[in-house]
Amino acid sequence: MMYKTIIVDDEKGCRDSLADLLKDHPQITIVAIVDSIAAAQEAIINLEPQLVFLDIEMPGGTGFELLEKIAILNFDVIFTTAYDQYAIKAIKYSALDYLLKPIDPKELNEAIHRFTSKKNNQELMNNKFKTLLHNINGETIHQKIAITDGEGITFVKIKDIIRFQSDGSYTHLFTTTNAKPLLISKPIGDYQDMLTNETFVRIHRSHLINLQHVVKYIKGEGGFAVMSDHSQIEVSRRKKIDFMEALSAL
C-alpha cells in the first residue's frame, strides 16, 4: 500500500533531511513538500494525503492552526518539533504521534510502523484532533487526555481523574465520571511521565494520584491519602515528604 504524504516545514534543512530519511520507507510517497501553512492547506485540499509530517513552529502560524483551518481531517499527522514541551504534552494527551528533531531514523521507523499498522477510523481521528485543539487552546484544568483501554480510546478530562493504580503492566484509572475503573494496557509510569507537570504525584509504587482529589490526609508512618471517592491510598514512607510538599504547593 502506498501512502500519499506531505511534508510541512519552514526550514529547508529539516525538510531535506526528513525527505532523505523517508527514502528508506518505500510505502511512503511524498506528494508535496511545502514551507508554509497556506501552501500546506492548499496541498492537503488538492492532493488528499493520508499522512502529513507537520512542523509545529512556523513563522506564518503553528501547525495546530493549519488543522483548525481544514474542515475534514481525514488524514493522519506526525508532528515534528525541535523543542516545545507544551506542544509535545498536548500531542501526547491526544494520543497523536510526534518526532523530535533532529529525527532519529529509528524513531521514524517506529512512527511509520505505528501509522501503517493502526486502523484509524474517521471518528476517532476527528476526536483526537478535537482533543488536541481543545488542549492547545483551552485552559489547563479542562485539558483532556487520551486513555487507551480495551475498547479503544477514551478522552478523559484531567480534572476528572482521581487516581491511577498499577496492576503489573496494566493500570486502573479511577475517575469521577466512570463508576467502574478503566483498565489501561499501559504501565503506570507512562502516565506519570505524561502528567508530570500536572497536579499528579506518584505517592506509592502502585499509586499515582491527583492532588486535586485529596480530601484528607491520615497520619501514619507514610500515612494515607483519602480521595474524593473515599478510597484510602497508602503513601509510601519515602514519598511522604514529596507528597506533603506537593500538597502544600497547590
Added chain:
Amino acid sequence: MAQQPAFENLKAADNPYLQFNDIIEYQHKIWFITNEGIYQKNNNKIKKIVANENLAKFIKVNNQLCAWSIYGDFYQIKNNQLVALPFNQLLNKRLTNKIINSVIYNDSTFWISTVIGGGLIKVDQKNEEIKTITLQGDYPYYVTQFGQQLISGNNANPTEKQLAINLNGSSYLIPLAENINFSKTNVLKLKDGTFIFSRQYEAIHFDETKIINRVFVEKNIEQIFQDSENKVWFALNNGGAICFSDGNFNFSSSIRYLGNKTVVSITEDANKNMWFGTSGSGIFLLSKVKKPEYDSPTVFSSTNNKIEKIKSVAIHSVLPILNENSKIIRTDLLKNDSIPPVVFVNTIKINGKDTVVINYYELHHQENNLEINISGVSMNKSGLQYKYILEGKETEWNYSTNTNIYYTSLAPGNYTFKVFAMNDSGFWSKIPAVITFNITPPLYTSFWFIFSLIFLILAIILLVIFLVSRKKQLRDTILEEEKRKVLISELHALRSQMNPHFIFNTLSSIQSFITKNNSKDAVFYLSKFSKLMRATLENTKKQKVAIKDEIEILELYMDLEKLRLDNKFDYQLIIEEEIDVQFEQIPPMLIQPYVENAIWHGISHKIGNGLIKISFKLVNENLLKCEVEDDGIGRKKAMEMNRESSESFRKNKTSLGMSITRERLEIFNSLKNSKLSINIIDLEENEIAIGTKIELFIPLD
C-alpha cells in the same frame, strides 16, 4: 430632715481665722469677742474695735456691755475702749492661778465660778465687797440662776463620777459618764426652768430635784444656747451645731448644721437670725427669713387620749400610762432607777443588707459598711444612753443616745463591737453586748493571690521568651529556606555544566563521518547526541529524576565517548531486578562525572581496550549503591601522568569535573540532610593497579 439652709459667711478682713468666743447683740449692733479682741459687724464687714487677747464672754451689767477674761479681768466697753471695772484689781488678786468658768450678774452682784479651785466668788458691786463662798467640795463648775436662788455644780468627790447640784444648802448627786477633772463646763437655764449641764460630750438635763434626761453627742460641747423658739442648740468642737427642737433632745428630730466646723459660740439677734461663731472659719449667719424646715417633733404617746398627747409634749420625761380611772401617772417621780439596764444588738446591716444577728461575722473585704442598731431594756424606757466602741478601729468610747451606729469603709481586720447602756439614774448595764467582725483582706493581698500572680507573670515571661525564640526560629527557617534556594540554584548551575570539550569533540567526531560520506553513522550519532543534549537540558530543571532517565543519559554519553575513543572501551550496565527504575529517583547527573573520570583517567591512558562496569544495587530499601568500575591504569598513575602534562588543558578539564562533583555532593547532602557518600577503591592485583572502583551510596527518599 430639713433642708440645709443657706448660710451667710462673714470673716474679718484683717484676720480671717479668728476664734469667735462670744456673740451678742447690743444697741442694734452685733458684737464679737475673738482671740484678738472685740469686733463689730458693720455693713457686712467685721471690724476690730479694741484689742485684747484674753476676753472670754460678754456680760450685761445694768444694760452696759461688759466683757470678762478667763483670768478674772472685767471691763466695760465704752466708746470703743476697755474700761476696767472698779473691783478689777481686787478680784484679780483673789483669782490668781484660777480660771473662770462662768459668770452671773444679778441684782448688783457678780457670781463667778472657776474651773480650777477657788470655789464660788461673790462680788457685791454696791458694797464693793468680794467673798468666796465655800460649797460642798472646793471646785464649782458652774453657776446659774434658778428663780431667786442660785444653783451651782461641783465635783464633791473627785474620785466618783458624780456631779453635786447645790441649791443654797441642799444638794443632790448626778452620776456622770466620766470624771470631770479640770475641764470647762457649760450650764444653761432653759425657759421651762430646767437646766442643761454639759461637759465634754455629755449633756445632762435636770431640774432642782432630779435628772430629766441625758444626752451624749459625739463631739465636745462648746456652748449650749436656747433660741426664742425654745430650740436648744449645741455648739460642737469639730462637729458643727446641733439643733434640738425642744428639751427632749430627741436625735431623730434634731438638725445638724455646719458640718464638722468648730462652732464656739451661738446667739440669736432681735430679728431671730442665728449667729454662729467658729474657730477659724469666721461667722455664719443663718437667716430666719429663709426659714429652715424642721421635722415635726415626735409625739410620745401610747394611747389615743388627746389630752395625754398634749401633756406628753409639754411635760418632759413623763411616761404616760393610763390607770383605771384614765388619769396620768407621773412616772418621773420614781427615784433612782436602780436596776441596771440590759443592752443588746437588734439588727446588723452589712452594706445596707439586713442580717441575722450572730456573735461573729466573717466578712468579705467589700462587706465593710456596718449599720448596727442597739437597744436596751430598762424600767424607764425613754432615758437610755449608750456607750460603745469598735475595738480595732476606735480607742475611746462613744457616748450617744443614738441607737443606730454606722461604720463605713472599714479596713480589713478584726473588730469587736461593745456596747453598754445606762439608765437615767446612771446605772450601766453589767454585761456589754459584744459582736466580733473579721473582715478578710481582699484576694490580692492574700498569699495565694500573690503566689498565682507571680506564677502568671513567670508564665507570661516564659511565653514571651518562647514566642521570641520561635520568631527567631521562624526567621532562621526562612534564612535556611533562602540558603536552600541559593544552594538549589548553585546545584543547577553546576549540573548544567556539561563538559564543553565533550560537546565539541563529539560534534567533530560526527563531522568526520560526514566528511567521509558516512551519512548513516553521522545520523545515528547525531540522534544520540541530540537526545543526550535534550535529556541534559530537561533534567537540569529537576531535582530528582527516575533512575531510568539517569541510565539513559549514561548510555548515550558512553556511546558517544566510545565514538570519540574509537571503541577503545566497552561498558556493562547491571541493574538489580528489585529496583523499580521508573519509581525510584536519584539526583540527576550524579553518576556521569565518575563515568567521565573512569573513561579519561582510567581507560584513555590504557594500552589496549577497557571495560567500564556500572551497577545499581539496593543495599536496603532506602539505600541505593551505584558502582562505577574501570580496568584502567589506576588513580596513582593517572595523577602522575597528569603531573607530566601539567600544562595540558586536559588536567584543568578533569579537575574541574571532579571538583564540581564533590561540591554537588556536599550541597546535596546539606540540602537534603541526607547521607550521600562516596568510596573510591583502588583495585590492585599483586600490588599492581588494575583499575578504580567508585562506590556511590545514594539514599532513596
